[in-house]
Amino acid sequence: MDRPTDPYTSPYHAVIAGYGASVPEKILTNQDLAQMVDTTDEWITTRTGIKTRHISTENETTAMFATQAAKKAMQIAKIKPGEIEMIIVATITPEMVFPSTASFVQRAIGAKNAWVFDLSAACSGFVYALSIVQQFIETGRMKNALVIGAETLTKITNFKDRSSCILFGDGAGAVVIQNARDNRRGIIYSTHYSEGDRWEALNCQAYGSRYPADKKLEDPDKIYMDIKGREVYQQAIRRIVETVNECLDKCGLTMDDIKMVISHQMNARIIESAAKRLNITEEKAFLNISEYGNTSAASIPIALDECARTGKIERGDIILLVAFGAGLTWGANVIEF
Ligand SMILES: CC(C)(COP(=O)(O)OP(=O)(O)OC[C@H]1O[C@@H](n2cnc3c(N)ncnc32)[C@H](O)[C@@H]1OP(=O)(O)O)[C@@H](O)C(=O)NCCC(=O)NCCS
Incomplete structure (x- = not known):
């Protein structure tokens, strides 16, 4: 089909040349969770659409999944490490406070000519990074x-809180973005928004300057994610x-022009209601949350x-990526794949 109205007139186009994903082998089922908190497979399935999630072991870290996903994407794009000029890892569960998770990916793949950094926009991180x-x-x-979304959310999940621990999983997805005439x-259109006034709806308050490691937490659960699910x-x-x-x-498109809407996988009911x-x-409303749960920035590239x-x-095919998450943040990319 003809290219739709392009708000930008650059001769260069940001094309997805490769894609890849990596998730932990270990699986946590709803039945497993029912042994840990007061919940049932039936409640989780009907309220969220989630059946299983892949969870990292103690020794598996965010950069490991990010690196594996990146390698797969580079293989499909047939690109050498030295050709990569930028690596962004979108994550809220980084390898460490600093340096960035992207530094570890750079080292692991040998992308010596790249400048690299992490981007913190929670579940919207991947669509934000694509736009950059x-x-x-x-x-x-x-x-x-290289644009990567990578998370090990289960490491900041409170497995005593039944309203949040059922939701999250770990893993990474990556794309190689290439300049093509x-x-x-390529990416046709990107849009993004933030609303800091609603930061309390989703947060994890420990590990930063507000609660440094040597300050005793008045609420020990602040080391975990806190979500106001209804809001x-x-x-x-x-x-x-x-x-x-x-x-x-x-x-200048209609839904008929879109082959697939790939939404951040936060809850099947949210995606179905919006659809x-x-x-x-x-x-056209892609769903794989039943297997992976919510993997935040990793969910769209997975x-x-x-x-x-x-x-x-x-x-x-024209695809539409759309995300929403902590910040609050939200955004989308329209892409001719
Ligand atoms: C979390 C979420 C699944 C809860 O579903 P909900 O339909 O909104 O349920 P509510 O929070 O209204 O809770 C309804 C009842 O179920 C209970 N409940 C919560 N979790 C439960 C669980 N795992 N098993 C059984 N009961 C549960 C609540 O305690 C409440 O009981 P009460 O009425 O006696 O107080 C849903 O709100 C959601 O997906 N929100 C967005 C999640 C999110 O923030 N994702 C991350 C950002 S993208």
């Missing part, structure tokens, strides 16, 4: 970049609907990898 890379490519400043492919639920649906409508409008309001058919590997999306 898009700017450098469209201005002609860069040819090849190809009119028919997040309502805001997520509202913002996803607004953002998808904006994307269609700005790009219903947007008239997105079941086959889903993208699955869609590409299984032929659900093919070269030339």
Whole structure:
């Protein structure tokens, strides 16, 4: 099909040249969780759509999954480590406070010519990072970049809190973004928003300057994620609907033009409710949360990898990535794959 209205007129296009994902082998089922907290498989399935999640062992870290996903993406893109100019790892569960998780990925893959950093925008991290890379490519400043979403959320999950511990899983997904003078492919449009006033809806307060390691926590549970599930639920649906409508409008597209909407996998009910309001058919609203749970910044690239590997999306298809998460943050990318 013809390329839709492109709000940017650069001759360079930020094309997805490779994709990959890596998740821990260890699986935690709803039945396992029912042994740990007062819950049931039936409650978790009907309220969230989650059946299992992949969880890291003590020795498995965020950079390990990020590196494995990156290597797979580079293999598909047929790119050498020395050709990569930028690595962004979107994460809220980094390898350590500093240096960045991206530094460990750079070292592991030998991308000696890259400048690298982490991006903290929670579940929106991957769509934010894609947009940053898009700017450098469209201005002609860069040819090849790695964008990775990687998390080990179960390391900051309170497995005594039944309302949150059922939700999260670990893993990483990556894409190689390449500069192409190809009119028919690439990132068409990106949009992003933040609302710091609602930071309390989703947070993890330890490990930063507010609660440094030598200050005793008045509430020991502050070392874990805290979520106001109801508030997040309502805001997520509202913002996803607004953002998808904006994307269609700005790009001169209708839902008929979109092959797949790949939403951040936060709760199947949130995705289904938003899809219903947007008239997105079941086959166009991608869901894999039943296997992985919510993997925050990793969830969209893990889903993208699955869609590409299984032929659900093919070269030339227009896809829409949309995310919502802590900050609050939200955003989307429209991409001709
Ligand atoms: C967390 C979430 C699944 C809860 O579902 P919900 O339908 O909103 O449920 P509620 O929070 O209203 O709780 C309803 C009842 O179920 C109970 N409940 C909560 N977790 C439970 C569990 N795992 N098993 C059984 N009962 C549970 C609650 O205690 C409450 O009981 P009460 O009515 O006696 O007080 C849902 O709100 C959600 O997915 N929110 C967004 C999650 C999020 O923040 N994700 C990360 C950012 S993208």
